[in-house]
Amino acid sequence: MVVRAKNPVHPVPSSIPVFRNTSGSPILLGPDLPAMISPVVHTGAIAVLSLPVVMMLNIQIAEIHEKVSRYPPVSGIIGLIPWWEMSLIPDNDHIPLLPTSISTNSLRYTVHAGEIQGWTNSETSGNSLHTYYSVRFLVSSLILSVAMIGATVLTMHRTTRVKRQDVFRQNAIDSKRTMMRRTTDPHLPTPGSAPTIYRPQ
Amino acid sequence: MLEFAPICIYPVISSLVSLILLGVPFLFTSNGSTYPEKLSAHECGSDPFGDARSRFDIRFHPVSILPITPDLEVTSFSPWAVSLNKIDLFGSRSMMVFLLISTIGSIHEWKKGALDRE
Numbered sequence: 617m618v619v620r621a622k623n624p625v626h627p628v629p630s631s632i633p634v635f636r637n638t639s640g641s642p643i644l645l646g647p648d649l650p651a652m653i654s655p656v657v658h659t660g661a662i663a664v665l666s667l668p669v670v671m672m673l674n675i676q677i678a679e680i681h682e683k684v685s686r687y688p689p690v691s692g693i694i695g696l697i698p699w700w701e702m703s704l705i706p707d708n709d710h711i712p713l714l715p716t717s718i719s720t721n722s723l724r725y726t727v728h729a730g731e732i733q734g735w736t737n738s739e740t741s742g743n744s745l746h747t748y749y750s751v752r753f754l755v756s757s758l759i760l761s762v763a764m765i766g767a768t769v770l771t772m773h774r775t776t777r778v779k780r781q782d783v784f785r786q787n788a789i790d791s792k793r794t795m796m797r798r799t800t801d802p803h804l805p806t807p808g809s810a811p812t813i814y815r816p817q
Numbered sequence: 818m819l820e821f822a823p824i825c826i827y828p829v830i831s832s833l834v835s836l837i838l839l840g841v842p843f844l845f846t847s848n849g850s851t852y853p854e855k856l857s858a859h860e861c862g863s864d865p866f867g868d869a870r871s872r873f874d875i876r877f878h879p880v881s882i883l884p885i886t887p888d889l890e891v892t893s894f895s896p897w898a899v900s901l902n903k904i905d906l907f908g909s910r911s912m913m914v915f916l917l918i919s920t921i922g923s924i925h926e927w928k929k930g931a932l933d934r935e
Binding site: 643648649653656657660661664665667668669671672736738739740741742743745746747750753754756757758760761762763764765767768769771772 | 821872873875876877878879881882883885886888889890892893895896897898899900903904907908911912914915916918919921922923925926929930931
């Protein structure tokens with residue numbers, strides 16, 4: 617559904633089950649912290665960010681009924697590349713394909729320290745991330761702040777018809793300088809002239 | 818990995834609730850009382866002028882973007898918070914520098930007016 621939908625808004629919510637499935641595989645294999653972070657990052661950041669972008673495309677209803685049959689040649693060739701890559705993986709040394717290759721003299725590595733006090737994945741990653749790799753961690757904070765600044769710069773534009781208020785300028789208005797005093801009585805009509813207004817010096 | 822087993826309850830319950838809420842109204846509809854005239858768009862009697870959908874205004878895009886960076890900051894807080902007894906002072910200081918750098922980005926947002934009401 618993500619790849620084949622005609623309405624461009626459909627792939628974004630359809631990618632949510634895809635991200636859920638991709639986060640399920642690290643859970644089963646061990647590293648649970650990336651498995652928990654990846655839906656936060658993928659769904660909560662990537663899909664949420666790309667949804668307004670996709671909604672800003674100006675899609676008319678008539679464009680949805682365009683011919684789909686011109687896509688398969690090129691995209692089919694590109695789509696065969698991951699299939700070829702998947703065939704490189706089953707190798708009997710790496711992933712045993714047949715059950716006969718599970719031999720009894722293959723070593724299983726057991727960490728016995730983990731049976732006394734098990735460290736969770738977030739503890740271990742926090743342990744090394746903030747000490748040995750702290751400079752790389754700070755690089756990630758730079759990336760986040762650049763993302764904030766870039767998002768502000770790209771989406772803020774003052775050419776909209778929105779009136780803004782500047783609170784400091786409003787507070788700095790001095791009433792003595794802006795109010796005008798009349799020296800003639802406005803209720804008495806002077807013939808032929810409007811009441812004159814004198815400003816204090 | 819058995820400690821993650823209770824998570825499996827949530828997809829089951831959420832999909833059950835969604836499917837029930839979606840499907841039960843279909844039991845109560847009557848397909849015979851709708852006709853194309855009733856289902857078409859209403860524009861005070863005349864034919865519709867154009868598509869009812871307008872483009873998504875870019876002023877609403879920061880509403881979705883701006884919570885994302887604090888969300889990722891909070892996500893990177895979680896390994897730090899769990900391992901604080903092992904990363905004695907150096908680790909908490911590295912996190913404070915992380916927060917400082919993110920605060921600089923937030924101050925830029927604030928001053929540019931991205932956080933205002935409109």
